[in-house]
Amino acid sequence: MRINFTPDSSRDIGSGYEKAWQAGRVDLAALTATDLRYGFFEYPVDLTVEGHAFLSASRPPLIDIMFTLGHSLHGLRTDGSASIDFTENTYMIHLERTREQVLFSASHGAATPRPSCSFAAFTSEVRSFITKGLAYLEPRYPALARNPAMSELRVLAGTGMVEVEKLGRIASGDEQGRYVYVKELPDEPPSYLVLTAADPDLKADGGDEWVEDFSSLEQFFGEGRWLVEWNL
Structure with missing residues (x-):
């Protein structure tokens, strides 16, 4: 399966x-998640499964x-089903x-038999999509990076x-574009070696x-503002 977006500034x-934006009265850091989910960053999105x-x-x-998409991951893990719906219309994509395996159907225009992909592939593609979305938006609008909704997205997708x-x-933060590998060392408790390269x-x-422990490892990533795409 593939999920992609095409930026359109x-x-x-x-x-x-x-008008409020042109007058400098819109603070992207302060908008609610609901505000951001209605009308902002309306980009072409493609979602294809087995050619459908x-x-x-x-x-x-x-x-x-x-x-x-982030909520759908949680629903598939906990309930075995989820839906991808949209704020601007009634179209729905149903996941089971x-x-x-994850089976896909839709409220209209559904294919028979239902297209499918592995749950691992769906998880990887959703995480990659959200990672790329954050990596595109936040450098262009630094105030958006301070909005709690962005942190919520990271938690949802992992x-x-x-x-x-x-x-x-x-994907974003210090050393953007470089590769990273975290090696666990045989200490008690484990310490970690963070390797980076081009x-x-x-x-x-x-x-x-x-770094001396996992808490320090998380702090290290946080200080670098690293958003990492792990599913290469």
């Missing part, structure tokens, strides 16, 4: 906010579909988890988590930092 500011286009160049508010013994790419083989322009 002409649709960044929500309908009804244009559930979304094709539709323009849901980007932050809205990021939230909806059967063991390790993109803010630190993963050990797994290669990742720093290439995925960790051989070009490398660096390393030692």
